[in-house]
Amino acid sequence: MARPPTPRAGSPHMDIELMKQLEFTDDGSARRLRGVSGRLVAAIVTDIASPFYSEVNRVTEDRLAEDHCMMLMCGIGLQADQEARMLTWLQEQGVRGIVISPVRDDLTRLQEISGRGTPVVLLDRLPGRADLCAVSVDHRAGGILAGEHLLRLGHRRIAFLGPSPVTVTAVKERRQGLREAMRDAGLDPDRDLVDIRVPAPNLVEAADAAVNMIVTMKDPVTAIACMNDMTALGVLQGLGRHGVHVPEEISVIGYDDVTFASRLAPALSTIRQPTHALGRTAAELLLEEAEPGHQHRTARFQPQLIVRASTAKAG
Amino acid sequence: MARPPTPRAGSPHMDIELMKQLEFTDDGSARRLRGVSGRLVAAIVTDIASPFYSEVNRVTEDRLAEDHCMMLMCGIGLQADQEARMLTWLQEQGVRGIVISPVRDDLTRLQEISGRGTPVVLLDRLPGRADLCAVSVDHRAGGILAGEHLLRLGHRRIAFLGPSPVTVTAVKERRQGLREAMRDAGLDPDRDLVDIRVPAPNLVEAADAAVNMIVTMKDPVTAIACMNDMTALGVLQGLGRHGVHVPEEISVIGYDDVTFASRLAPALSTIRQPTHALGRTAAELLLEEAEPGHQHRTARFQPQLIVRASTAKAG
DNA sequence: TTGAAAGCGCTAACAT
DNA sequence: ATGTTAGCGCTTTCAA
Numbered sequence: 334m335a336r337p338p339t340p341r342a343g344s345p346h347m348d349i350e351l352m353k354q355l356e357f358t359d360d361g362s363a364r365r366l367r368g369v370s371g372r373l374v375a376a377i378v379t380d381i382a383s384p385f386y387s388e389v390n391r392v393t394e395d396r397l398a399e400d401h402c403m404m405l406m407c408g409i410g411l412q413a414d415q416e417a418r419m420l421t422w423l424q425e426q427g428v429r430g431i432v433i434s435p436v437r438d439d440l441t442r443l444q445e446i447s448g449r450g451t452p453v454v455l456l457d458r459l460p461g462r463a464d465l466c467a468v469s470v471d472h473r474a475g476g477i478l479a480g481e482h483l484l485r486l487g488h489r490r491i492a493f494l495g496p497s498p499v500t501v502t503a504v505k506e507r508r509q510g511l512r513e514a515m516r517d518a519g520l521d522p523d524r525d526l527v528d529i530r531v532p533a534p535n536l537v538e539a540a541d542a543a544v545n546m547i548v549t550m551k552d553p554v555t556a557i558a559c560m561n562d563m564t565a566l567g568v569l570q571g572l573g574r575h576g577v578h579v580p581e582e583i584s585v586i587g588y589d590d591v592t593f594a595s596r597l598a599p600a601l602s603t604i605r606q607p608t609h610a611l612g613r614t615a616a617e618l619l620l621e622e623a624e625p626g627h628q629h630r631t632a633r634f635q636p637q638l639i640v641r642a643s644t645a646k647a648g
Numbered sequence: 649m650a651r652p653p654t655p656r657a658g659s660p661h662m663d664i665e666l667m668k669q670l671e672f673t674d675d676g677s678a679r680r681l682r683g684v685s686g687r688l689v690a691a692i693v694t695d696i697a698s699p700f701y702s703e704v705n706r707v708t709e710d711r712l713a714e715d716h717c718m719m720l721m722c723g724i725g726l727q728a729d730q731e732a733r734m735l736t737w738l739q740e741q742g743v744r745g746i747v748i749s750p751v752r753d754d755l756t757r758l759q760e761i762s763g764r765g766t767p768v769v770l771l772d773r774l775p776g777r778a779d780l781c782a783v784s785v786d787h788r789a790g791g792i793l794a795g796e797h798l799l800r801l802g803h804r805r806i807a808f809l810g811p812s813p814v815t816v817t818a819v820k821e822r823r824q825g826l827r828e829a830m831r832d833a834g835l836d837p838d839r840d841l842v843d844i845r846v847p848a849p850n851l852v853e854a855a856d857a858a859v860n861m862i863v864t865m866k867d868p869v870t871a872i873a874c875m876n877d878m879t880a881l882g883v884l885q886g887l888g889r890h891g892v893h894v895p896e897e898i899s900v901i902g903y904d905d906v907t908f909a910s911r912l913a914p915a916l917s918t919i920r921q922p923t924h925a926l927g928r929t930a931a932e933l934l935l936e937e938a939e940p941g942h943q944h945r946t947a948r949f950q951p952q953l954i955v956r957a958s959t960a961k962a963g
Numbered sequence: 964t965t966g967a968a969a970g971c972g973c974t975a976a977c978a979t
Numbered sequence: 980a981t982g983t984t985a986g987c988g989c990t991t992t993c994a995a
Contacts, residue, residue: 356764361740362677363972366987372737381721382706387697394723396698403737405720406696408709422687422718423675449671537907569911592852596884598913678988833976 355474366545377433381408385589392612411533452622466618467631475636487647497532540567562587580645600641692748696723700904707927726848767937781933782946790951792826803871803961812847852882858888877902895960915956
């Protein structure tokens, strides 16, 4: 029997050739059961087809690969129960870590998972009272940026397109920033900011449909602030269908600055999030968290206003 | 001690309350080791941020969820070795099934995995001589559709933008269809179709850069056929940078018809793939394959030419 | 009906 | 150096 190249402790001489002949496959479950930690890192995301999160996660994935972790992305379709089910399942699998942008406000479940030794990093969301690692963008500042830009252009009545119930903290903050900017300009957000609900999933279709309400409003808005670029895409589509010209008749601003934002018709004004920094930092916090005397940290980045062609002076 | 609501066979009375107090978590590895099949289905994709595959996989995910499977998406960045590593790892995990659009031409590895009892479904790729389930689109027909459209508009010299070495069968087929259409129109593809390589990953950046070569060609093309819409997006960007007008000076056609294609400037002419049918069928073949007397099947769909504003008569 | 025990494939500790 | 063994947490089988 030939000697194996690297006879691991305890293993009897194993004939590599023979193993191949028998189509032998190592059993990961047995190894994990024995106490060896797994290499699966899960990135939980509301929508697997969200271009923004995908871009962030690609960066995270690359960084994690350097440390021999496999990052898989899982979608949960904005459903809290689905999120819970996914977490339970991942916990049972003994994952190496979790990157998540939670749909629920309540973080106790994640707090518990983290406390039990599984690294958890919040993405695009602050931990609040919870003791967790987080990577986020100052969304209130982002909302203010969008608001000030619109206000500077003379808009006085603005629509905000967000998800059905605004449970997602990041969106809540963007909306609050927007309201704050309006208040600072002497407007009353309760009257001059009109909330339009865009039910998930399939944001672009929902936003497209929401335009029907916007164009038939008795007291019309002159600008639309969208929770993200996908929503803005839907709005552009809907407006196009109704023959409304952007930005001449109405201004549209997005959020994220995804790859295609600059090439839309018209080129989308938006609030850029630092994709690369978010993704890389998320990976690094996750890795750090596995180390001995770890303290939870929050990394916070600033958004940036990108002015393109979809916003203009209020007619 | 309170009786459990559903005392499973063999398990001693378990006090649910006590379990919660002790923060007890079921161990999935132990269960799997004992022979219970897992619920993880992996969708392996070249790029986690590819909008086309994400859209397809979202549909697959939904269908799979009905059968209590968790679908996670994993990216491998077009690297064959990374694909192999991922497959090994998934096999060790004892996954319930794999949906994959392989980067390599060689399917023996997948054939072996399938033979060992793990359902494998090829996405966007025919099995060829291998005995595997597959869901695909007739890419040759797609290439012909694109070619005939361009030829009909009077274009006689066309650039094809594909990945670095055209290993991906789907792209190879599109290119062949294009060449076939040219031959049928009496042109010599070897002379009149110029191949431009777009190295992965980050197709849009690479395509943007590739435009530099296109605009400085001594014998210029009047049309650009792109392997997919992301590449087309990059081309549009690059052309814009060079001040070249689309479609007046040059025509651009994409492939996939992703969500944002219709709202680009100019609206992108492209070859549409039936996203929903692909995703749903992939899930169903995967589920079928787990059943007793299963025979491998291939489902094939037809692409569709979508004419928008990025293609026009050759000047 | 309820409890005990075997054993899945692996690794760490131990015995040779 | 090399070989043996215990046991991870679960489910299935068998015994009481």
